[in-house]
Amino acid sequence: MDNGGTAGTSAIEAYGLGKRYRRGWALQDCTFRLPAGRICGLVGPNGSGKTTLMGLVTHLLKPTTGSVRVFGALPGSEEARRRTAFLAQEKPLFRRFTVAETLRLGRELNPRWEQQTAEDIVRAGDIPLGARIGALSGGQRTRVAFALAFGRRPDLLVLDEPMSDLDPLVRHELTSVLMAEAAEHGTTVLMSSHHLTDLENSCDYLLVIASGGVRLAGEVDEILTAHTLLTGARTGRGGPPRLDRHTVVESRVSGRQVTALVRPDGPVAGDWQADSPNLEEVLLAYLRSPGTPPLVSPSAQADPKAAAA
């Protein structure tokens, strides 16, 4: 992958980041690092602060506590604005504009605009440039919004549930567009979604937030290999021994069978069948078990100096 000379650098570095509204905290003590060039899924229950975090990264919101940097710059700075594109859930496009007029506006507003990239994305969806935005389907509108975002040639693309209103086929197709464009240009993507299978198919990095901050952060492969799915019998001779040594993320009993997702600390003894979990199993276990100690892999650990530089 071409990282555009950004390999090893941080796209986002957040330290103790928090946002409080009158009614209370929307995001608290959020500390993580997103290395440049990654496609990162942002996961959390409703109301856990995903949109708030994206607002802080894109300078739509100001933090109450802590700090955040985008490629080392303050989100409100000229550099961070130039390098960041944000696609909000509502995808604000002018319904009366044609697709061509929409792209022309993108060109006029953005010095780094790449007309060819934007047009290619639109054409690949067989959308006529003369069509009015208001006459497009939801999937076609999302494609035009993607074209606008990628046409800006951002180094960081922030997407708030970009596929939420699309059917599975269009979601699958636009996920491929997103991955191909990001890989070609070395774009870092931070994308919130509740579709865990979509994330499994597109993301190589993961950030899970829930009340109280970051629950999981790091490379998908690292996160998966840190966990084991154990299955054993609940009672009787040879039943599975206790798992005290290990971090038990979640343990469920179904009939006489026990299933446990654990972060093993050394070999697991006893009468367990051990399997590798998939990403959906890990994510669901963490979302259901907010008390589990967080797992932040070394590449996702923020440096307080870099986050506040």
Ligand SMILES: Nc1ncnc2c1ncn2[C@@H]1O[C@H](COP(=O)(O)OP(=O)(O)OP(=O)(O)O)[C@@H](O)[C@H]1O
């Ligand atoms: N402008 C605001 N004023 C007051 N409270 C707000 C505001 N925006 C968000 N909140 C509150 O902050 C919390 C986090 O909201 P946020 O939209 O960031 O969550 P989310 O994870 O994106 O949720 P969802 O998955 O439902 O989109 C919620 O309790 C929400 O009610």
